Amino acid sequence: MKVTRTSPAARIAAIFGLLVLIILAAGPYWAGRADMRLMSEIFLYLALASLWNLMAGYAGLVSVGQQAFVGFGGYMLFALTIFGGLSPVVAIAGAAVLGSLIAVPVAVLIFRLRGAYFAIGTWVMAEVFRLTFAQVSALGGGSGSSLPVGIVRSMADGRAAREALSYWLALGMAVVVIAAVYFFLRSRQGLALTAIRDNELAAGSLGIDIWRTKFVVYIVTAGLTSMVGALIFLQKLRISPDAAFSVNDWTAFVIFIVVIGGIGTLEGPIIGTLIFFALRETLADLGSTYLMVLGAVAIVIMLKAPKGVWGLIRSRYDFELFPLSYRVHHDDTDK
Amino acid sequence: MDWVNALVQGTLLGGLYALFAAGLSLIFGIMRLVNIAHGDLIVLASYLGLVVVTATGMHPLLALAVAVPAMAVLGYVLQHGILNQTLGDDLLPPLLVTFGLSVIIQNALLEGFTADPQKMNAGAIETASVSVGSLQLGVLPILTFATAVGVIAALQWMFYNTALGRAFRAVSDNQEIAQLMGLNRRHIFGLAMGLALGVTAIAGIFLGIRTSFDPSAGASRLIFGFEAVIIGGLGNLWGTLAGGVILGVSQTLGAKIDPGYQILAGHIAFLVVLAVRPQGLFPRVSG
Numbered sequence: 018m019k020v021t022r023t024s025p026a027a028r029i030a031a032i033f034g035l036l037v038l039i040i041l042a043a044g045p046y047w048a049g050r051a052d053m054r055l056m057s058e059i060f061l062y063l064a065l066a067s068l069w070n071l072m073a074g075y076a077g078l079v080s081v082g083q084q085a086f087v088g089f090g091g092y093m094l095f096a097l098t099i100f101g102g103l104s105p106v107v108a109i110a111g112a113a114v115l116g117s118l119i120a121v122p123v124a125v126l127i128f129r130l131r132g133a134y135f136a137i138g139t140w141v142m143a144e145v146f147r148l149t150f151a152q153v154s155a156l157g158g159g160s161g162s163s164l165p166v167g168i169v170r171s172m173a174d175g176r177a178a179r180e181a182l183s184y185w186l187a188l189g190m191a192v193v194v195i196a197a198v199y200f201f202l203r204s205r206q207g208l209a210l211t212a213i214r215d216n217e218l219a220a221g222s223l224g225i226d227i228w229r230t231k232f233v234v235y236i237v238t239a240g241l242t243s244m245v246g247a248l249i250f251l252q253k254l255r256i257s258p259d260a261a262f263s264v265n266d267w268t269a270f271v272i273f274i275v276v277i278g279g280i281g282t283l284e285g286p287i288i289g290t291l292i293f294f295a296l297r298e299t300l301a302d303l304g305s306t307y308l309m310v311l312g313a314v315a316i317v318i319m320l321k322a323p324k325g326v327w328g329l330i331r332s333r334y335d336f337e338l339f340p341l342s343y344r345v346h347h348d349d350t351d352k
Numbered sequence: 353m354d355w356v357n358a359l360v361q362g363t364l365l366g367g368l369y370a371l372f373a374a375g376l377s378l379i380f381g382i383m384r385l386v387n388i389a390h391g392d393l394i395v396l397a398s399y400l401g402l403v404v405v406t407a408t409g410m411h412p413l414l415a416l417a418v419a420v421p422a423m424a425v426l427g428y429v430l431q432h433g434i435l436n437q438t439l440g441d442d443l444l445p446p447l448l449v450t451f452g453l454s455v456i457i458q459n460a461l462l463e464g465f466t467a468d469p470q471k472m473n474a475g476a477i478e479t480a481s482v483s484v485g486s487l488q489l490g491v492l493p494i495l496t497f498a499t500a501v502g503v504i505a506a507l508q509w510m511f512y513n514t515a516l517g518r519a520f521r522a523v524s525d526n527q528e529i530a531q532l533m534g535l536n537r538r539h540i541f542g543l544a545m546g547l548a549l550g551v552t553a554i555a556g557i558f559l560g561i562r563t564s565f566d567p568s569a570g571a572s573r574l575i576f577g578f579e580a581v582i583i584g585g586l587g588n589l590w591g592t593l594a595g596g597v598i599l600g601v602s603q604t605l606g607a608k609i610d611p612g613y614q615i616l617a618g619h620i621a622f623l624v625v626l627a628v629r630p631q632g633l634f635p636r637v638s639g
Contacts (some may be wrong), residue, residue, distance in 0.1 A: 079443065079444060122508040126626055129626055132443045136386070137574070137578045140571075140575060140625070144575060144615070148612075149616065151612070152612055176465075208549065269451070269455055273452075305462045308455055308458075309456050312455035313456060315448065315452040316448075316449050318440070319444075319448050319449050320449065323445060
């Protein structure tokens with residue numbers, strides 16, 4: 018008998034995933050301009066969903082204010098390129114660092130709130146960010162500003178090359194986030210996090226520093242979310258407080274993605290993102306009816322299948338694509 | 353004198369915020385449920401008032417007689433039909449279900465009434481004012497504040513002097529034991545949500561008379577109500593009124609410095625309280 022994490026299904030998934038990644042990485046050579054834009058958007062939503070899932074599904078930090086960091090990252094991209102003279106790619110990394118730094122005082126304050134009150138506290142924070150950036154006239158105040166043409170041109174020669182670069186950055190972001198979450202969860206810290214998720218009291222009595230573990234998750238998530246925000250607004254080339262700190266775009270949709278796909282699993286956000294975009298591409302013409310359907314689907318899933326689509330699949334066929342949990346294998350010789 | 357004026361106006365504004373917060377505080381106190389859709393339910397009540405007023409031509413304040421029972425019934429049905437299924441130790445289901453509700457209500461209102469701002473016309477009372485010394489106080493803000501005080505006093509009385517209030521306190525203290533004593537927890541929770549949405553209807557009507565509203569107005573109402581609850585301290589209804597007043601005063605003082613700082617000043621007051629006294633100013637229960 019032996020205990021391992023990996024399984025044949027996970028090995029097949031890894032090979033399959035690598036193949037998909039290679040095909041996607043070659044996107045600029047086979048996909049049209051509109052498809053590339055859509056895929057970039059999918060990658061960035063996948064990154065946001067995986068990050069939100071790490072916080073809510075593993076660390077028990079249910080935030081409805083992640084738009085604070087999406088918007089902050091976007092604004093930092095604009096500020097660092099326009100006033101700092103940095104190239105957009107460097108500015109994206111800068112946005113991540115600044116996002117983590119600003120998250121420290123934010124976390125110290127809102128970690129005083131518990132559970133659902135924490136959730137609304139994060140929303141208040143996002144509102145503070147929005148109202149503050151609306152006051153900064155150098156960045157366009159309430160009406161926002163556009164990224165100067167010179168900065169956009171400096172990214173790469175020609176429109177095709179720029180679009181390819183921005184596509185690769187989005188794909189790279191999704192891969193980095195999923196890999197980071199995966200390796201984090203497999204690490205010592207991740208084990209502590211899983212223990213906290215399963216039973217906070219027990220985890221605390223085993224000597225896990227709960228506050229510190231959650232704090233680290235919050236800070237890292239904030240940094241990476243800011244980075245995604247910078248990339249989102251590098252694609253849009255225009256930023257305004259209402260777009261940057263939109264609770265619907267950057268939090269409501271993300272929550273729906275994770276809930277529908279399956280919260281507390283790595284596979285969930287991937288499946289959720291695919292379902293979300295499939296629904297959007299087919300139902301978007303319905304406008305607000307589409308959002309009502311989305312809300313209703315999320316409620317039904319939460320009530321009837323709280324582990325989401327992936328949870329349903331997993332309860333039927335016991336496998337995981339990302340080998341996280343340990344499983345026992347019985348060899349014939351053990352009998 | 354301008355500053356005194358801002359202070360008084362802010363206090364009266366705080367009455368409206370206390371009305372936003374009372375329903376939220378009630379639901380949390382009794383069943384530990386934080387309702388993300390609370391703000392949208394307030395706005396829903398405003399639209400309900402608008403429909404009644406346009407259909408019958410009655411005064412908006414009289415529309416309360418329709419809106420309050422209607423919202424109360426909606427609350428009971430909502431709790432019984434959906435929200436009772438989410439109660440338990442896990443905080444995620446109620447949070448996400450009410451979040452879904454919030455999106456549904458917002459978009460249903462958008463579908464039914466478009467995004468155009470609406471307002472209820474209450475006639476002469478909107479502009480009527482009384483002079484106190486050199487201050488001009490609007491009759492409507494005074495009425496709103498008095499209503500908030502009345503609602504909170506009534507809730508407080510109900511909690512400590514009636515059988516229903518005792519049932520509420522019992523399920524709040526320990527759901528299982530209350531159940532053993534013959535209280536049907538699901539029914540009690542339904543009544544609590546009904547009561548909370550009745551209060552929400554009052555808040556919605558006063559909101560709709562005071563300012564214009566649109567389908568997306570719910571989010572900030574939820575946030576103001578939430579801030580009033582936290583500033584005042586969890587589980588204390590009079591504290592919630594004080595929290596509303598502090599929030600209202602911060603906002604009018606902020607607006608006095610620069611109109612752009614109005615909402616921000618309120619948020620900052622909330623964050624300061626959170627930093628200095630995270631349990632709120634007048635806490636009764638630990639959250």
